[in-house]
Amino acid sequence: MKILVAGGGGREHAICLALTKNANAELYSVMGKKNPGIAQIARETFIHPETDVPAVVAFAKKHNIQYAVVGPEAPLEAGLVDALTKEGIGCVGPIKAAARIETDKGFCRRLMNKHGIDGCPAYKICNTPEEAAAYIRAYPGDLAIKPTGLTGGKGVKVMGEQVDLEGAVEYAMSLKNQVIILEERLLGEEFTLMAFVDGKTIVPMPLVQDHKRAFDGDKGPNTGGMGSYSLENHKFPFVTDDDYAKAISIMQATVDALSQEGNPYKGVLYGQFMNTKTGPKVIEFNARFGDPEAMNVLTILTSDFLTITEHIIKGTLSPADVSFENKATVCKYIVPTGYPENPRAGDVISPGPAENTVLYYANIALEGGVLKTLTSRAMAFVGVGDSLKEAEHYAEAACKNVSGNVRYRSDVGTEALFAKRIAHMKELRS
DSSP states (O other), X not given: OEEEEEOOSHHHHHHHHHHTTSTTOEEEEEESSOOHHHHHHOSEEEESOTTOHHHHHHHHHHTTOOEEEEOSSHHXXXXXXXXXXXXXXXXXSOOHHHHHXXXXXXXXXXXXXXXXXXXXXXXXXXXXXXXXXXXXXXXXXXXXXXXXXXXXXXXXXXXXXXXXXXXXXXXXXXXXXXXXEEEEOOOSXXXXXXXXXXXXXXXXXXXXXXXXXXXXXTEEEEOSOSEEEEOTTXXXXXXXXXXXXXXXXXXXXXXXXXXXXXXXXXXXXXXXEEEETTEXXXXXXXXXXXXXXXXXXXXXXXXXXXXXXXXXXXXXOOGGGOOBOSOEEEEEEEEETXXXXXXXXXXXXXXXXXXXXXXXXOSEEEETTEEEEOSSOOEXXXXXXXXXXXXXXXXXXXXXXXXESEEOOTTTTOHHHHHHHHHHHHHHHO
């Protein structure tokens, strides 16, 4: 089975490793920069922008590709799935019109409103920076300021966390030639719920919590994600059974709404939720696996990912197709010094001993047998254990054994930070 994976990050390395557990999967890759981990296991790699749709389609046709998995959001927005599907190549990834659930935040909110989907925060769509600035000044509380398009997880500024009133106005005014969405600030604990979707059926994956901020203690600017964790029971104590059921129902209602609009959704749907005192609210949807969250869930996937891929494409997905090991996971990203604002590139990086972990390469170069940093997240270790404490111990030990001009968040997955999450939710609901 010839299968193409588009994208070259840590998420895509995890996708490729999961697919190649099936001996019948013959892997091909297209990526903007060479990921040494993917290059090692792919039959052939095409180093080229994944958003160049005609070039990717030509590569797929040349190699008689049967299925494709699209990792990042940019090629989804470019219509890669539409073009591949037109050529008879089945895709795990939504068509461009369905991917708008991520690529256009205004579309997402309007869809939720139109179909009466729970969990939609109060929002205002502003067509100019001046309109946004006036709304911010008049609003009686705190807001989240977001461009409606793609930002790589780094475009949101939250009043009361990252900016004050004047900072919010200044940020809105900097968003020239963009539609801006202003949303009520949500208070609570974030969690990620990802699901495989075949157009109608959704099959959920273990809950994951990501850490966007650059530094320990949730300090510093937002990043693409510094690390994430999941528990051995695939749930969180600060997400009740009712909260979880509501999040699932929101995801299902969203898939149903897209289908009713004539844009059936196939692929992975990522729900980023804020669990508030009144239950889960949708921060955003993503039209693909999260990065780093993909590494948590795919590391413990026990069912055959190639079979899941086939059933998503054929519209025959069943909960029986999907199973995960009852293990906890902790993912910690190694990043260049200065990341995210002034990352140093070209420094040698050397992994050391790593027990009960999986190493995923991301934005990193292999030159003459030596690994070197580039300008984004370099690589990630996923520790696996019977408990969060054990998984964190393995991930932390692996990260400590890395030498080079790099850093990581040492608090991801620690018992202390986890206890803070639980206490915060308890306080909100008391």
